Amino acid sequence: MRIAMNAWSIPAHIPFDEMFAQIAAAGFSGIELNLDRADASAHSLTADTDARTIRQIRTLSEQHQLPVCSVSTSLYGSNQLGSADAAQRRRGQDILRRQLELARGLDAGAILAVPGGNSDQVPRLDAYAYARQTLLEIKGEIEASGIQVGLENVWNSFFLSPADLSGFIADLASPAIGAYFDVGNVAVFSRPEDWIDALAGRIFRIHIKDFKRGASWYSGHFANLYEGSINWASIMASLRQAGYDGWMTAELATMPQHPELLYQMTASAMNHMLET
Numbered sequence: 001m002r003i004a005m006n007a008w009s010i011p012a013h014i015p016f017d018e019m020f021a022q023i024a025a026a027g028f029s030g031i032e033l034n035l036d037r038a039d040a041s042a043h044s045l046t047a048d049t050d051a052r053t054i055r056q057i058r059t060l061s062e063q064h065q066l067p068v069c070s071v072s073t074s075l076y077g078s079n080q081l082g083s084a085d086a087a088q089r090r091r092g093q094d095i096l097r098r099q100l101e102l103a104r105g106l107d108a109g110a111i112l113a114v115p116g117g118n119s120d121q122v123p124r125l126d127a128y129a130y131a132r133q134t135l136l137e138i139k140g141e142i143e144a145s146g147i148q149v150g151l152e153n154v155w156n157s158f159f160l161s162p163a164d165l166s167g168f169i170a171d172l173a174s175p176a177i178g179a180y181f182d183v184g185n186v187a188v189f190s191r192p193e194d195w196i197d198a199l200a201g202r203i204f205r206i207h208i209k210d211f212k213r214g215a216s217w218y219s220g221h222f223a224n225l226y227e228g229s230i231n232w233a234s235i236m237a238s239l240r241q242a243g244y245d246g247w248m249t250a251e252l253a254t255m256p257q258h259p260e261l262l263y264q265m266t267a268s269a270m271n272h273m274l275e276t
Contacts, residue, residue, distance in 0.1 A: 001239070003270040004030035004069045004249040005263065006207070011254050012041035019043045020060040026263035027271070030069035032249045033057075033106070035099055037075070045071065045102050054105040061106070069247045070150070070180075070205050071103045072112040082117025082131030082158070089134045096138065100145045110148040110204050112180045115168070116156040127158065132171055143176045150180025150204040153195070161190070162198030169202055178202040182251070187211035187230050188220055193238040200242035207251045208270070224252060224262070225269035233276045248273075 005028050010019050023031050036044035061067055079091040099111040115135070117127035135142075135149075142149050151159075151169065159165040169178055179199045183192045188211060196203070210228030213220040226232065248270060255262035 001245055001248050001274055002029040002069070003267060003274070004028055004032055004247050005266065006032040006072060006249050006251040007034050007041070007043050008072075009250065009252045009254055009262065009266075010041075010043060011256055011259050012043075014259070015042045016057060017060055020064045020066055022260060023263060024064035024066045026260065027267040028066065028263070030067045030247060030249075031061075032070045032072055032251075033068055033102075033108075035071060035073035035075060035095070035102060040074070047098060049102065051105070054102070057106060068106040068108045069249065070110040070112060071099050071106065071108050073099055073114075076114040076116065080117040080127075080131075081113070081115045081134045082122075082127035082129075084117065084122045084126065084130065089130060093134060093138050096149070097141065100142065100147050100149075103147045104145060108147070110150055110180075112152050112205070113149050114152050114154055114156070116154075116158045118156070118158060124158070128168065131158075132168065135172055135177065139172065139174050139177070143174060145176075147176070148204045149177045151177065152180040152182055152207070153185050154182065155185060162195040165195070166198045166202065169199075178204040180205045180207065182207040182209075183230065183235055184209035184211045184222055184228075187228070188213070189218055192230065193234055196235070196238040196242050196244070200244075203239075203242065203244050203246070205246060206239070206244070206248045208248055209250065209252050222253070225250065225266060225273075232273050236273050236276055 038046045075095045081092040103111050115131040118124040153159040210223040212223045212228040250266045
């Protein structure tokens with residue numbers, strides 16, 4: 001496995017060149033970039049990121065030997081793939097297409113997509129059907145792109161069990177659509193190891209952060225690696241048992257005053273995981 005850092009863990013004012021230099025110096029093997037709104041940060045990809053900027057990023061990647069391992073996004077929350085609104089679903093498809101385009105330009109290999117759309121007005125099974133159809137409509141484009149699409153489990157009450165995510169992926173029946181599994185996102189209500197077992201062979205990427213459980217089962221907060229309740233030795237054993245040998249990307253809150261300390265601590269923690 002190889003270790004990477006998501007660009008959301010870097011303070012927003014830091015530009016691409018400084019970010020690549022700092023993440024490489026901390027000992028990471030890769031970086032995950034994000035498609036965001038235009039004013040999100042100095043190191044965000046946007047709808048307007050042009051070919052010249054892509055070339056500049058690729059030059060930085062080569063210079064620092066720090067490949068872009070995947071392209072995530074913050075834009076699905078208001079453009080849900082499982083929305084009852086057809087126009088919103090089309091916007092979600094356009095976001096996914098833009099991610100594919102950016103990933104191809106950056107030789108990233110994979111993107112992160114977030115199905116959602118359930119609400120008090122849209123029952124979960126209806127949102128499932130909408131999201132499934134939305135992805136099936138562009139399945140051919142996804143497969144033709146050569147980029148893997150990893151569906152992530154986030155805190156939107158869409159995937160509540162390993163069977164939800166594995167079944168959704170199975171229904172799409174595409175070798176190009178699998179899981180982008182976030183270990184920390186399920187730790188509040190389930191064992192991450194059970195998800196890894198259920199998704200064996202279909203995990204394209206891994207997000208990691210720790211979770212410190214509270215006094216009750218459904219309480220707690222996200223934490224830096226090894227500062228929470230997750231049994232990382234067990235997680236690593238499950239990943240190896242599942243045959244996973246890809247990227248592990250840390251997605252953590254920024255450390256505004258001395259961000260380089262977060263990078264160094266996180267790279268050290270992840271390398272320790274690889275050795276256990």
